[in-house]
Amino acid sequence: MPDVKNRIKIARSFGDASKSYDISARLQRFTGKHLLPWLPEKQNITVLDLGCGTGYFSDLLATRYERVVGTDISFKMLKYAKESRKYNIRWAQGDAFKLPYQTGSIDVVYSNLMIQWCEPIDKALQEVMRILKPGGLFVVSTLIDGTLQELKASWAQVDNDKHVIDFHTEDELNQLFNIGAANKVKHLSKDIVLEYESVKHLAIELKGLGANQVPKKLSKGLAGKEKWKKMIESYQNFQEPSGIYPATYSVYSALIIKTSS
Template identity: 45%
Template sequence: MLTLNNREKIADTFGQSCLSYDKNARLQRYSGNLLCQFLNQLPSLQSPTQKSLLDLGCGTGYFTQKLAAKNFKDITALDLSSQMIAFAKQRDYAGDVPTWVRGDAHALPLASNTKDIIFSNLVLQWTQPLSVALSEAYRVLKPGGYLVFSTLIDGTLDELKQAWARVDNDKHVIDYLTHNQVEHAWQSSGFTEVFSHCERVELPYPNVNHLARELKHLGASLVKDKRHKGLTGKDKWQKMSHYYREIDRAQATTPLSNGHIQASYMLYTACLMKKEN
């Protein structure tokens, strides 16, 4: 379980990366655009000017800006990182400026039954237990409202996890929930499924150092249960890089040339509905 203190440390890590976040957020762009496509498919959103929306975990405001251009009635942009909110506020927004709220997904500072849509892009993997955050989203949604979200599940960065496992028995990669655990969490929170999708996304990198650097810039390098803190020795890093290339050659569905490697992300996206009264 991630305590509030743990979640605030993660938020601080993301906040410190706000200046470099957008140029490294390839996966976030891909998943967020999928969620926007989900919104376009909802028949009840043909008139967004009548709908209120919460951007849960707004980050740098990249998708907040896109959502604002859709002319929702009002948008609340919430993040646990005050640095991210400060950065997001600097963007230009079409229509009304979003309402900015610093808050925790485990205890949303919003009234019940007040939002038509909750949009959450690659945030909920940082909420443990996930069921608490989902129950809060359910509370805040109006009956008949929708939660559209993406998260990462087990199998993400599996090449990196396997490579480190050949070097030592420490924990170097974050553990993610399984597909079944995520579905159980939203079912137990009361949601019904409109549609969901799971896919393996492979992103190319020049080398393992580049992968590690991108993860750091995205603020995603914090491993809570790591036993040996601090920098990893050069010898261990070289061994891990060697094993990574071996594993990548054996597992990649589309092998790359020029010595590049790939990293796998298991992306789960869903559109859920709060039941009508």
């Protein structure tokens, strides 16, 4: 399994964020709902919510489909989901690189803003294609290059360390999602700008989403107070006249079908 230590860190980070996740998940709610029209109308199918988190969308899926499974790498997230969701959903802990499902057993895999944490993405895609039935659908949203560009540019004025993960480009994902049994039917790319009261507000929301694990980071732990101060001063270049601090999220959504081969 690719980079096991980093996957464990990600699972722990999201687990720690489980109780605050739904409060912070403005972006997830927006992108997840925009995937729903791509889902099939047929009800008697098995749908997997991959990277289900707190189970918010697992609950929505369970209102439309007879069999819904929620899977996440974080045990704490699954525990919270099981305690918080009212519909008949099966929960299973699993990693996107090694899913606990039989080959060709799932009709639809729904995955909202999770796959960006999977590197290499093509290995996770191969696993999704393995568990899908021929003709099955992979409905996915993820983040691409351009995400948090304001934060990235502000940190670049402070040091050469990596404070924001490297996201794939749109062209890279278009190629990755047409490999092997995967056939990308359609995709959309859209920049979503969220507003924050302060840079600290942004940092708190990112931490509340569990999105504070950055592979390839040189220095460990939190940045020093002086570095934070310099970064915030630099971020003020993006501050709007109203005093609001913007943060850009570049979202890529795709509908992928598993070919019969």
